[in-house]
Amino acid sequence: MQKIDMLPDFAEITPSARIATAAHGWRAKCLQRLIRLDLPVPETVALPAATVRAIAAGHPVDVEAILAHFGADALISVRPSPQNPDWGGPGTILNIGMNAARHRALVARHGQAAADALYLRFVQSYATHVARLDPDMFDAAAPSAESLRDALRVYELEMDEPFPEDPARQLAEVLRSMARAWEGTTARLLRAAKGAPEEAALGLVVQEMAQGIGKGVSGSGVIQFVDPVTGLAQVTGRYLGQSQGRDALKRTEAIYLTRDPRGPSLEELAPELFADLLRFGAACRVKLREEMQIEFTIEDGHLSVLDAVKVARSARAGLKIAVALAEDGVITEAEAVLRVEPRALSELLHPQVDPRGARDVFVRGIAASPGAATGRIVFSSQAAQASAARGEPCILVRRETAPEDIRGMHSAVGVLTERGGMTSHAAVIGRGLGLPCIVGASDLKLDAKDRKLIAPDGRVFREGDIITVDGTTGEALAGAAEMLAPALDDSFRKLLGWADQYRDIGIRANADTPQDAATARQFAAQGIGLCRTEHMFFEDDRLVVMREMIFADSAKDRAAALTRLLPMQREDFVQLFDIMQGLPVCIRLFDPPLHEFLPHSREGLRELAEALDKPLSEVTRRAEALAEFNPMLGMRGVRLGVVLPEIYDMQAQAIFEATVEVGRRGAAVVPEIMIPLVSARREVELVKTRVDAVAAKVRTKAGADFAYKLGVMVETPRAALRAGEIAQHAAFLSFGTNDLTQMTYGLSRDDAGRFMNTYVQQGVFPEDPFHILDVDGVGELLHIGADRGRKTRGDLVLSICGEHGGNPESIAFCRKAGFDYVSCSPYRVPLARLAAAHLAL
């Protein structure tokens, strides 16, 4: 059996070490496995990272020792072999060793044209990648004896020396240039963006060329056994006769491997070789436990496998492939779970433009990353970050993106670029982030200075205008398009079902409306962790009654308004309980300052005066009286519950009556009632006394019994510090990290966006703490609150329900701190389930 030859050290090049290690990089390891599977891999030598580093540092390498592994007339290639395939690396160089003598030999064997084409190709790639000459000077229209002579002449003119003839010199220079390219700033930035560590190392693989030219069946191609977009089993790939490298992928005359309507496919041309390829693919799938793309060459009917790489895949395909491998017993279910990045799920979950709606397409480009998003146009990454800090979805529009745009891309909901292709920066990063993205919309005229873009039909769009990026079709639409919720297939559900078996922290959803609750159920949330009841009062008919309640002169009038709100609230809760079918529902009592419900314009106040049949002056006076200097720290949350207890009484009654009603129909409901913005034990005592009294009244009146739980939201620093005594009256504590972050930093949730960008850029905060939980400060309060609460009550249920609840980092924190569950927005539930499983595995 053939073995791969490893060169362990640049100084001590011996063929004795024959096991590829991590130091030789993923490609060397992969080739070794292919050889072990008896795949016909040409002679290969691998250089470990230490050798490549030494070459980059200028140490000489004994290239003669490397060349000794190959035949005297062999041409060879050098390919990058970093530790992780995602980290890229310098481009492959083919046909090293080509010179006048070998050219003559090739002319004799394959004819003048084929020999000229090979030689020209080598001169071009050597001149541009090794000698770093301008590619334009070597851009011959078509290979010919003349263009070859031209290329050799230009090289000599530019370099003041003839093109190197000595294969040893050629190889030494190729190795040096590839080793140095890896150390360059651009390469470092690019791989850092893909998560490579600073010390990421490169190995190199030197391999004998199998020529795809010859009299019999000859050519090269790639084959893969799944569809890279859907992940479904399907042979795809390309083959091109009389070609080498990955030519078949670039040229339109390349043929399909199976069923080509334009003529014979490879399967028809060479059925036995095609069958061999299928066999190789199946062997790789089982033994390498992965769907591989195989690069092959056929020389006079002799098949060689040059390389195999993981099939590049969309997030959807990645999930499908992982599930299929586990179903076939190739990998375990746990491995399948671990193979899917939680953040990649967002691509599957992204809304799509509803094909039935109107489509006002203003430009077309390349559909680079699927899903659709609507937002306001921004032309810079800074503007994107500022927009995200304000909570306004934005579309980042750029000529093209570069690594320094990463933060801007993180902040945008979609990306549109004038330049680029499927593998350009915006496309690669967009797919990685699951961000809808269109690239190469070259008909756009982008004027970043005047912050406008001109569509091919002359329409002008300016910063702030709303557009929709449809990354699935590659079309940019004017305005906000109608969206379709994403479709979730069996593989998706299966994988998350497996994830649920491993995870050890609960995942609930923040859901205020029946629609939210339905989404939460669809994503298998284990209950509702936060229902913000005030959102139920903003609807038109309720808003009027709500305002009547706010303007009531006396307790009696207030009670009358509340009586009218009661059935509406009860109906809300009945719906939530019905949808959640016995799963826990945690309802937060009224939280915002009352002033938020009043109109803010004079016109609005006039309408209100009319509706309430009160003089405008009186309505205005009352509205002014309710206004606060600092409403987020004013009459809100439990403070309203203490000062105007009738509101909480009404809500408790609605909750309990809904509990009885739904309980009578079937599933027993145990509602959880949560008190917001608590800072003192006495607040909890006061509310608890009244809620207990309401429960007793409802029980008597309905002649039915029910249980409920009362808990406290910990969202002031004092509540965290005094959690020990607060827990005396609370069955659960839920950390509201939005307000807790606001109050811990003394940083307004609503205004911090104005300077957050500067703060993050200057390194004051590593991240926006409203986005990523501040584990040092806010996290310490969470630890204190949890510890003190649990000391009082061993069975205290702990959770987090701020926006941080859906971030994998926050989930890791909460799990480590022993929390029972996290609660996040419904669309983040799948990500949270998978992230939690990753933590437990």
Ligand code: PEP
């Ligand atoms: C919080 O403060 O973290 C919270 C969940 O409540 P809200 O965002 O409604 O203030």
Ligand code: MG
């Ligand atoms: Mg809050």
